[in-house]
Amino acid sequence: MSADDPEPPSRPAVSRWLWTVGGWGALALGAAGVVLPVLPTTPFVLLAAYMFGKGSPRLRAWLLAHRIFGPLTRDWEERGAIPRRAKILAVSVMALTFVASIFMGFNWVILTIQAVALSGAGLYVVTRPDA
Numbered sequence: 109m110s111a112d113d114p115e116p117p118s119r120p121a122v123s124r125w126l127w128t129v130g131g132w133g134a135l136a137l138g139a140a141g142v143v144l145p146v147l148p149t150t151p152f153v154l155l156a157a158y159m160f161g162k163g164s165p166r167l168r169a170w171l172l173a174h175r176i177f178g179p180l181t182r183d184w185e186e187r188g189a190i191p192r193r194a195k196i197l198a199v200s201v202m203a204l205t206f207v208a209s210i211f212m213g214f215n216w217v218i219l220t221i222q223a224v225a226l227s228g229a230g231l232y233v234v235t236r237p238d239a
Contacts, residue, residue, distance in 0.1 A: 119162070127163025131156045138177070145201060150180060150194055157181045183239040191239040198233050202226045 119127075138152030153171075160168035172178050183189040190198075206226055209219060 124163045127159045128167065129163075131159035131163055131167060134159060135171070135177075142176075145197075148198065150184070150190065150198075153177045153181055154184055157185070179239070187237055187239075189237040189239040190233060195233050195236070195238075199230045202230050 134152045135156035137147065138149045138156060141147035141149035141152060157168055157171050160171055172181055180191065180194075183191070203226075206219075206222055209222055214222070
């Protein structure tokens with residue numbers, strides 16, 4: 109960018125505010141996922157980092173420097189990596205969900221859709237590099 113180039117337009121304040129509020133919401137869900145096994149942490153933290161990037165670079169920098177969420181976010185952004193413990197937990201919860209669905213007597217059509225979706229998600233998770 110040369111000195112003659114105009115500065116890129118900044119986002120309107122309302123847009124930045126909405127992205128930031130969305131980031132806090134996603135981060136809250138991610139934090140809840142730390143203690144609730146049925147709620148995933150990682151996707152919500154990654155979503156928060158993305159939304160903070162759009163709404164508040166200062167909050168994004170804070171998240172990347174965070175003791176708990178920072179390494180997770182940096183590993184994903186730099187290498188697409190997921191910690192081995194998170195992989196094991198994710199695949200275990202997927203398997204338990206499917207087994208619970210069988211015991212609850214779900215229709216075979218639902219079980220088939222669930223098996224395909226969970227298998228695809230599980231395969232994606234286990235094929236990511238280890239963090």
